Amino acid sequence: MWRDYSILTGAKETPLNGDKSVSSHDFFVPDLCRVRAVFLLLVTSELFVLVLSIVQTETGWIDWNYFGLLSLFVQWTTLTSAALICLLRSRLARMTVTRSTLLIVAIVLADVLAFSLFADRVLHPEPGVTKWQGIAKKLLVALLIVLMVLRYFYLQHQWQAQREAEMGARLAALQARIQPHFLFNSMNTIASLIATRPEQAEEAVLDLSELFRASLRTSDQLIPLARELELCRRYLAIESLRLGERLQVDWVVSPGLEHQAIPPLTLQPLIENAIYHGIQPRPEGGTVRIEISARGEFVYLMVQNPKPEQDQRRHRGNRIALANIQSRLQALFGEPAVLKHSHQHETYTVTLRLPRRKASQQ
Template sequence: MRLLTPKPAPLDDFFVPALCEPEALLTLVLLAELLVLVLVLAEPMTVGFDWVRLALVSLFVQWIVLLSAAVLCRLRPWLARCRPLIAGLGCCLVVVLLTLACTAVAEQYELGGPPSGEPALYLRHALISLIMSTLLLRYFYLQSQWRLQQRAELQARIEALQARIRPHFLFNSLNSIASLVVSDPARAEQAVLDLADLFRASLASPGSLVNWREEVTLTRRYLAIEHYRFGERLQVEWCVDGVPDDLPIPPLTLQPLVENALIHGVAPRIEGGLVRIEAQWRAGRFELQVSNPLAEREVPASRGTQQGLANIRGRLTALFGPDASLSVERRNGRHFTCLRYPCFSLTQEARAI
């Protein structure tokens, strides 16, 4: 029987962070300095505080910390392919060996006073480095597990929200096709094929984010279906030339906004109306605006409409944080639905999650 070996964790999921990063280095230096204070204060008290002793111990410990960070940073890709226990033992071994090496150098050049040559000194330094590195690695491991749990919960939440949107979208599209079955069977058949292509594209988009180009294509197919029902009453104006094709956006975000515009701005009006889709991306921020004319009489918001907007707002907040927003306003005889969220990277972010 063939045994299955566990796949190595991706480098981004490795519990030991990239210690060469400035933030990680600053944290290690501050923690090392706290350790120096503990070691110095733990020694027998003298009449005056020995600042020279503090400086020498600080130099000794900081050299160990910086050397360990540099070595572990270089070994990180290799350690990430090992099991967590083996990787942790390897990290501890590196720190202990560097500690012993720095102790030998300090003894050789008499940086801490006359050389003692006692094995107890090496054993003491090795035990301190082993304990501190074990505690720090344990902290890194717990932080990594917490991040993985948060990511899994976020993914489950997004999938649940997206699962609520798809039936809502399907039922409205089928209603549009149903109006053509009796009056124009040939066009109804073509609409079914368009719907099949639309859902094939939607279901083929893995992950929580898709490219802006795919989202636009999805919405154009939806509008093609609605054109069978509204005919010349439906007019659409696209102003999205300045948006990169690979800008990441949650799937089925634009289509529900356009659908709401048709329900509230085109369907109630005998003459129909113009749906304007405007989007721009600048300074790391994406803005999307869908507008439609106001109906002569107020159309009550359906539960599906409210749920669709709430789901889009929830997905934006879950993916892009509190800076993401979705707002609704009326001015100059038109109804505007606007969404905004920060987006500093393009293809790389679209591949995340």
């Protein structure tokens, strides 16, 4: 029968990650030590009791006596079983799916048996009389419910794991799409400097190597803001060699935001767009203003540049870059993250809003 349950869940006789030990985070049963999980279990079990009470009654809508006794029995069984599974969670997480399932079922059935015997002794105090048929029915019902609940937990865990894997692949793909855009431009800049200014070209190669290193680290979903700003400064150093005095940069960065979490290569493409669309086409150049500040629970990153010319090809490229950044922000932060762009007078502004979050030290 338990072999059939392995087939039912699609589980194999191996831990979830293929190792001998699995962290409790990877365990398919949710953490029953949490109040929310216990509350949901109690509400679900109470709804089940209500249905049985409605079906049980022969007159009226519900048998309240039956509802009260069964509710007391089910709630105590649910709470004690959840407490035992909570205490054994770390040990269960190191087992295979089948073995942990067997142990959980055994815990619940033993708990139901103990409370059934106690309830039978209280409700039927005659010595030597035990209603084994009623107890067997309770055990069978408990077995079916536990198997259905564990099946649901397992499918939820598999769905969540698949969703996280797809999210990681999606983020890596989105990050990869923006790499060639600035790397090839930088290579062209360095190539133009080799013959006339070799020392500056060598310095630009060092800056470009850091950009390459950052673009190839697709495993980093979030990095400290300080690292992103360093990449931006290296990129601006390369562009300054190409544009000279035509490119002016105005930095306004509030202190204390060095460890703010930000997706890698988020601010840099915005600065590149500002130069490509707002500075490069203008013979007189212009100023790129980069302002970073914190207000309340959010961090705001603003990039301003002179209003770009109405070039459809350039405008389409700008939309693609903004769409990529927006997709990455939504994937990592959800609704709190916002990207907006606007025209006001002769200034084009892109603003990012990120929720305050500290990046892990790397």
